[in-house]
């Protein structure tokens with residue numbers, strides 16, 4: 001990704017580039033969602049990045065620059081995906097990695113990734129917001145530490161490349177971009193990307209930015225921080241977004257909006273994408289589609305071409321699916337037993 005967009009990124013010497021094939025993710029047409037929304041909806045499937053989330057775009061830049069600067073260790077707070085990505089890119093760059101996470105609150109797939117890449121995990125008895133404060137302290141305390149949360153501008157620079165890809169594939173910017181909002185780094189990055197693309201003369205417009213938070217963790221909608229954010233979408237369980245100003249600017253400057261969706265709406269959107277479009281994303285990632293479906297129900301959906309960012313892969317968070325469904329009991333290995341299941345599957349979908 002760095003090689004493709006080098007002129008748009010901060011300086012990185014060749015020898016320090018830590019890349020594992022991030023970016024260039026598919027932009028997938030979504031006919032069933034489009035039908036419901038009444039616009040042409042595309043999915044930017046960021047779950048196809050090497051560690052399964054959009055975080056890899058920022059992490060390749062942040063870890064490459066940390067290596068170039070001679071840092072020994074990278075540190076981050078995380079609801080899971082930032083940590084999984086930092087662990088992978090630190091391994092690649094040859095740096096140590098320490099991640100601070102809320103105890104028992106990160107999804108299983110992400111925990112497995114962090115362990116696999118050999119990062120040091122600190123589980124704190126506190127939430128993401130407390131973890132971010134502590135990570136900032138660690139960064140201030142020592143010279144050789146690189147903080148790789150999205151308060152690090154290198155992360156935003158890397159993540160903005162997704163906006164460039166969207167414009168290149170569509171041939172122009174979309175009319176609107178629907179995106180989940182947690183710590184608000186990604187909406188900030190996309191807006192920076194779309195603005196730079198327009199200012200460079202590649203387009204004469206930029207999309208309306210439509211940000212969606214989970215209702216139980218929606219400080220940007222409420223206008224105040226949440227002490228105890230709560231949502232099934234653990235990735236965006238954040239009560240005090242670090243890039244609050246960036247998100248509000250994106251909303252204002254683009255004529256967009258930031259609203260909330262309920263956990264029920266999020267899980268319904270995740271299931272709709274998996275069952276009707278064949279695309280499996282994690283719950284937080286479905287917040288953008290949940291938001292579009294809500295706007296459509298209320299007659300407020302934008303027209304034209306809309307891109308919804310699916311920020312992470314569904315396999316990251318098997319816990320939510322397995323809580324609501326389980327594998328059936330085994331049957332005898334006979335033709336009758338298996339054929340009767342086929343009858344049942346066909347009858348449930350109708351002729």
Ligand code: AN7
Pocket residue numbers: 053077078079080081082083150180181182183184185186187235236282284285311312
């Ligand atoms: C799947 O990993 O904050 O608004 O610590 O994992 O840029 O925070 C994750 C955030 C959306 C929200 N979707 O993005 C972390 C973390 C997924 C995410 C978000 C996250 P931001």
